[in-house]
Amino acid sequence: MRQVEENGIPEGSLLQQFAERPGFHVDAFVAHVGFTPSLNDYIVAMFDSRVFRIERALLALAAFKPTFKEGVAALAAAESDRLASWKTVQRTEQELLMEVEKGRVRTWLMVEPAQGGASKLWFGSAVVPKPAQTGKAGGIGFVFRTLMGFHKLYSRVLLRAAIHGLKRVF
Template sequence: MLQHYRRQGAYADCFVAVLPRSVTQAQYVEAFYGSTLFRLERLLLALFVARPSTDLQARRLAAGELDAFAAWRVERRGPGQLLLADFTGRTRSWLMSTPSAPGEPPGTRLYFGSAVVPAPGRAGMGLPFRALLGFHKLYSRTLLRAAASRLARACPP
């Protein structure tokens, strides 16, 4: 779902974690947005951009019952996938879960990616984005690990 943005010149990334058990997309989305780390981000969004959210809303988003959550709106849903756009229209967050590939140990692959589109009228991403890219990648990996850890604790194999 992020390839569209990459083809248009946006930055896009994708990180993966593997769990040794079966996890549904709804469980993954709820664990991601309900992790302790993401709860901190939700608090900051509530304080600084007046976009509050709750664990119940995260659960309803995961179940397909909500199309808006905190600073995001659902842009697209597909089998095992969710693409969200932030309220500025500049960033996308993508979550996908798939069963392990044939020949691999049974489990679930959890994907988390993002896309950042250039500001209107700009060809590139600009210095502030490049300066923060290392932090963005670290934060994205940490968010994914937090969700995977939460799922591993909640649902042991």
């Protein structure tokens, strides 16, 4: 399996706008693959992977927002701007930036073509800081800080799962 690495935020990406703001947590993970999927293929591979299906089921129970394979396909084809608790904020030919409704989490995917028919697959997140209280600076908060190790491990697992799904197509 290709190695997934934590990396800096790509210059000019949709995620970069958060990296430049104080108090935000932003991370990005990248894997080099020997093929170049479309963003649509990548969205389906990510959000319909076995790993993410578990998350979709948990979100359906917790947030009462069930999402099925058809919803993933509609998001991938840009026929819908929603998936479970996420809403599309920005989308380009190579990137998708979503936010959790009424939440502080942003999720980002990008396909970056490379030489020789290869590409870099990116997956990242941003956590918007809590509003500052009188006399205190805003930050991402105790819960997000506490779960950061799990978040980073889970991000790697999700990206690997998407690559596994894409390899079946390419």
